[in-house]
Amino acid sequence: MPAIRATLPAPLRSLLARGAGSAVVSGFVLVAMLTVVGKIVAFAKDAVVAAKLGTADDLDAFMLVFGFFSFTATVLAGGLPESFVPAFAELRERRGRRRAERLGVQCSVWHFGALLLCGIVLVLAAPLVIGWTGHGFSAGKQALAAQLMRALLPFLLCFGLAQHLGAWLRAGKSFLLAASAPMLVPLGIVTALVIAGDQVDAWTLVAGTVWGAVANVAVMLIAIARKLPRSRSWWRCSLRHWEPGLRTVLCNALPFLIGGVAFGSAAVVDQTMAAWLSAGSVAVxxxxxxxxxxxxxxxxxxxxxxxxPHFAELAARRDWSGLRKRLFASAGLIVSAALPMTLFLYLFAPWFVSTLFERGAFGPNDTQRVAEVLRFAAFQIPFYILGTVAARVAVSLQAARLMLVISFSALVLNAALNWLLMRHLGVAGIALSTVIVHGICAAATCAVCLAVIRRKEAA
Incomplete structure (x- = not known):
């Protein structure tokens, strides 16, 4: 082991030397374990859904609407929550915990208002939205998708607010509940499927999704409320007197929000263009x-x-050298661990698909279609991880404008590559396009982070 460590770069040796006692390492292990449990629950749900509906029209319509609402909630979570965490860390460092918590309450109110406004617009424009995104759907399938969009509005509100509350908990380094509560959504779907028995359709999935999202946000609200002061004077002050840092959060949120729309639109663009292909392509x-x-x-x-939160604290303390070392060490370790998983997923794609999904309405032909796409999609994994870690550093540095350029460039490139590759490879071409875009974005984001850190060190 000493010989192996001696061959590693200095940042990796430093991180390994801290061992499991490191707050970063122990936090990562905790969140990873809880996430694995959550994914087991989610895949149990997916297996039941696959057995009940396969790649039927009901599932196609639900997947399109669910993906669209998930995208909307995630994009909004890339606005206020992204700009909130660095501001929360800096305010807590300089003004104390109570001032930071007041900022958290006010940001939550603004975030819920943004979700409600977007939800009302989407519900009113449901036929137009479905007509565009579900271009390849039949008239009956489009009508069903529009009805599902209206019924899933509570999911958007609850799921979106839960993402903001999760960011607040993680900013305070409370990772346990933030990582475990989201599994209530697939648990709600599984419960609805069990209750429905053989009478499963898209509305069964809607009911379970809404129940799970309500439970998710309720648990997080209770956890945060227990940490806040209970005095009425503090709450009156928090709701009547705006924290000065809120202006900074709102100003920084807009570039992150626009960037999130551009970068996060890739999933919606992929699903929309998949709907132009043969039936079942969205589900595949x-x-x-x-x-x-x-x-x-x-x-x-x-x-x-x-x-x-560690990146945000290092940025708040102006520890630029420590921030750069943490970026190198974290990215190196995580990508090294992901590469073997990527190759394993590529080699055993048909086995994975058949084991998890091939039963009931999901047959061998469906397994072959999904495995073909999965062999291409697997190679996005290391690039996605590197880009995600680097993006968190960029957010901590508040390099919103530079990230905005990268995000819009990625959106245009993704659509262009989809159009080019899907004509020859079908759905697999969309997956290959995603791999290429993630690789380019990861390299560009790392370059932006290092350039900003060098500039701040020089200043």
């Missing part, structure tokens, strides 16, 4: 993405959740 792409999410769930997700 969704199943493939879920399998890639197994590796991403135990690497990129925990890394981003645990490292973000």
């Amino acid at each position: 792409l969704s199943y493939s993405d879920k399998l890639c999410a197994i590796v991403l769930a135990v690497t990129a997700g925990p890394a981003a959740d645990v490292l973000f």
Whole structure:
């Protein structure tokens, strides 16, 4: 072991030397373990859904609407929550915990208002939105998707607010609940499927999704409320007198929000263009993405959740050298762990798909279609992880404008490559396009972070 450590770069040796006692390492292990449990629950749900509905029209319509709402909530979570964490860390460092908590309350109110406004607009424009995104759907399928969009509005509100509350908990380094509560959504779907028995359709999935999202946000609200002061004077002050740092959060949120719309639109663009292909293509792409999410769930997700507050603290203390070392060490370790998983997923793609999904309405032909797409999609994993970690550093540095350029460039490149590759490879071409875009974005984000750190060191 000493000989192996001697061959590693200095930042990696430094991180390894801290061992399991490091707050970063122990936090990563905790979040990774909880995420694995959550993914087991989610895949149990997916297996039941696959057995009940296969790649039927009901599932195609639900997947499109669910993906669109998830995208909307995630994009909004890339606005206020992203700009909130660095501001929260700096305010707590300079003004104390109570001032930081007041900022958290006010940001939560603003975030819920933004979710409600977006939800109302989407519900009113449901036929137009579905008509565009579900271009390849039949008239009956489009009508069903529009009805599902209206019914899933509570999911958007609860799921979106839960993402903000999760960012607040992680900013205070409370990783346990933030990582475990989201599994209530798939648990709600599984419960609804069990209750429905053989009478499963898209509305069964809607009911379970809404129940799970309500439970998720309720648990997080209770956890945060227990940490806040209970005096009425503090709450009156928090709701009537705006924290000066809120202006900074709102100003920084807009570039992150626009960047999140551009970068996060890739999933919606992929699903929309998959809907132009043969029937079931949206579901095939969704199943493939879920399998890639197994590796991403135990690497990129925990890394981003645990490292973000540490990056924000280092930036608040102006420790630029420590921030650069933490970036190199974290990215190196996580990507090294992800590469073997990526190769394993590529080599055994048909086995994974058949084991997890091939039963009931999901037959051997469906397994072959999903495995073909998965072989391409698997190679996005190391690039996605590197880009995710680097993006958290960029957010901590508040390099919003530079990230905005990268995000819009990625959106245009993704659509162009989709159009080019899907004509020859079908759904697999969309997966290959995603790999190329993630590779380019990861390299560009790392370059931006290092350039900003060098500039701040020089200043």
